[in-house]
Amino acid sequence: MFAFIxxxxxxxxxxxxxxxxxxxxxxxxxxxxxxxLVGERVTPAEREVIRDQLGLNDPFYVQYFRFVKNAxxxxxxxxxxxxxxxxxxxxxxxxATIELVMVTTLILILVSIPAGIYAAIYPKSxxxxxxxxxxxxxxxxxxxxxxxxxxxxxxxxxxxLPSFGRGETVNLxxxxxxxxTWDGLKHLVLPSVCLSSIMLPLFIxxxxxxxxxxxxxxxxxxxxxxxxxxxxxxxxxxxxxxLLPVITVFGVQLGILFAFTILTETVxxxxxMGFMFLEAVERSDTSLLVAYLVVVGVIFVVINTVVDIVxxxxxxxxxxxxxx
Amino acid sequence: MKAWNRFKNSYLLYSFKRDPIxxxxxxxxSVLVVICILAPVLAPYNTHDTATFDxxxxxxxxxxxxxxxxxxxxxxxxxxxxxxxxxxxxxxxSLLIGCGAVLLQAFVGILVGLFSGYLGGKLDSxxxxxxxxxxxxxxxxxxxxxxxxxxxxxxxxxxxxxAVPLLIIIIGVSNWPIYARxxxxxxxxxxxxxxxxxxxxxxxxxxxxxxxxxxPNTLTPVLVISTIQVAxxxxxxxxxxxxxxxxxxxxxxxxxxxxxxxxxxxxxSWWITFFPGILLIIFILVVLLLGDWLRDVLNPKLYxx
Numbered sequence: 001m002f003a004f005i006x007x008x009x010x011x012x013x014x015x016x017x018x019x020x021x022x023x024x025x026x027x028x029x030x031x032x033x034x035x036x037l038v039g040e041r042v043t044p045a046e047r048e049v050i051r052d053q054l055g056l057n058d059p060f061y062v063q064y065f066r067f068v069k070n071a072x073x074x075x076x077x078x079x080x081x082x083x084x085x086x087x088x089x090x091x092x093x094x095x096a097t098i099e100l101v102m103v104t105t106l107i108l109i110l111v112s113i114p115a116g117i118y119a120a121i122y123p124k125s126x127x128x129x130x131x132x133x134x135x136x137x138x139x140x141x142x143x144x145x146x147x148x149x150x151x152x153x154x155x156x157x158x159x160x161l162p163s164f165g166r167g168e169t170v171n172l173x174x175x176x177x178x179x180x181t182w183d184g185l186k187h188l189v190l191p192s193v194c195l196s197s198i199m200l201p202l203f204i205x206x207x208x209x210x211x212x213x214x215x216x217x218x219x220x221x222x223x224x225x226x227x228x229x230x231x232x233x234x235x236x237x238x239x240x241x242x243l244l245p246v247i248t249v250f251g252v253q254l255g256i257l258f259a260f261t262i263l264t265e266t267v268x269x270x271x272x273m274g275f276m277f278l279e280a281v282e283r284s285d286t287s288l289l290v291a292y293l294v295v296v297g298v299i300f301v302v303i304n305t306v307v308d309i310v311x312x313x314x315x316x317x318x319x320x321x322x323x324x
Numbered sequence: 325m326k327a328w329n330r331f332k333n334s335y336l337l338y339s340f341k342r343d344p345i346x347x348x349x350x351x352x353x354s355v356l357v358v359i360c361i362l363a364p365v366l367a368p369y370n371t372h373d374t375a376t377f378d379x380x381x382x383x384x385x386x387x388x389x390x391x392x393x394x395x396x397x398x399x400x401x402x403x404x405x406x407x408x409x410x411x412x413x414x415x416x417x418s419l420l421i422g423c424g425a426v427l428l429q430a431f432v433g434i435l436v437g438l439f440s441g442y443l444g445g446k447l448d449s450x451x452x453x454x455x456x457x458x459x460x461x462x463x464x465x466x467x468x469x470x471x472x473x474x475x476x477x478x479x480x481x482x483x484x485x486x487a488v489p490l491l492i493i494i495i496g497v498s499n500w501p502i503y504a505r506x507x508x509x510x511x512x513x514x515x516x517x518x519x520x521x522x523x524x525x526x527x528x529x530x531x532x533x534x535x536x537x538x539x540p541n542t543l544t545p546v547l548v549i550s551t552i553q554v555a556x557x558x559x560x561x562x563x564x565x566x567x568x569x570x571x572x573x574x575x576x577x578x579x580x581x582x583x584x585x586x587x588x589x590x591x592x593s594w595w596i597t598f599f600p601g602i603l604l605i606i607f608i609l610v611v612l613l614l615g616d617w618l619r620d621v622l623n624p625k626l627y628x629x
Contacts, residue, residue, distance in 0.1 A: 015457055026476070104420075140555070142562055142581065143563075145582070145605065148458075156590060240333060254462075255462065259468070263566070267586070282568070284476055300460065304460045
């Protein structure tokens, strides 16, 4: 087990090195920091002096090493547009994205588990059929179309819910939160419903498939034979054993959810990290882009490593298959 | 003729005939593909020619609505282009990029899978580590990052000019690991069979065995995942274009058409978003349903990641 954890950590560090190398290359190949600094009207000789001062004439590996060292200290360069450290900009945008993902997760859990269990227990009922058909079609609908449909219906036609921005937020110890005002909560509804619609089909199918598999096992048959109450068999005996695969898949999908926030945030003008990233692309704000790349890289590596290690604890096959 | 007879008696055709969903989705898909190929003949207007449209026709609603015009059946977009023609050309672009990207994915993935499965050893663990790492990052985020970087590197104008080949490369590079895993898994199953051993005994070279003997036997699962990959590639192209990282509005794909319509949805011009959106959903749904059917029929032991 210890060897497995060590191997997993080495892989994580390797991935971070690759990500940082990509980030470093972008920062140094695209755009010219000297020109960003002094503009056009400076002689080539003076430029050379500035280049020397900034250390841009150092060998490649020296510059890369400096980049990694600064990154480890949390210094990912300055954003040209915001005139602030890039990491600070990202951290200030993070609460919006995190709150969106939190509410989405809540919706996912509250909808997919009951629906999946119901569809597994009564596979032939009309409700299960509708759920399964909807999840087939749901996979084919791109998230931005769901978003546009929701906006058109609830914001343009019915005028029930706002479709734009975060609304009123409360500042709690530096954390801009939309949870504590009625307006902020109303703004959360459409984006989070939209974001959860990407994952719902997958999760309903997953819960249903796992549950159906468990219901076929011997110990469930034994539980029936003992004459236990329906609900006890379903929820205590069967459901508990479907949780493990569901949690694992969820861990991995959480990362994918972060990726899809870029799309959702664009449609709803939600000022989170994804929206900021696209703005950075439009403004050619290279440092901010690189900083975002590194931050997302860290998020992914941490999530994947944690999920793998937890899974390694629970399921010995993973760590044995890895050794060979 | 012999091949035709074999096809006529095959299980594939037999199960196709008995599955109404497969027949329906296959016919819809064929119609769409034919329309795409014959776009210059079938589309009422040539939307790539700026002389054929007039900005004064902009935002005309569909023909059956109050202000609709008979010459534009589904109405026009903001720039006055006939929406039906723009959609046909847009689907053509989406399809071109989707298929191109999947060919690239298959090429890279099959090579990686074949080498690492057949040759094994250090190369195998190296290639598979890379595959695992890329697999752990969702393909959409890889595609978004790559296209953002390309956009910065090439500049907006050049990027718009080279959008089609660049998008093929971006989507191709972002989603190949599934091929590598699938091919490697079936190569591992094939390489210890008698026919490979026999080929080795009579002294056929390693390369020839890999490409002429092992590779053809691994192609069934490749075919199955390819259908799903096409749907995913078209979907990622639409997503990229919607984010403004894909096709420019002068040469719109379905995604960029939806993006341009979205800006006008609050003023009531719903048709610019609605029709391309429906077309996109129908296309993806049909490909996915066909992929599901194909997987059930051929039933290879897919490596599901």
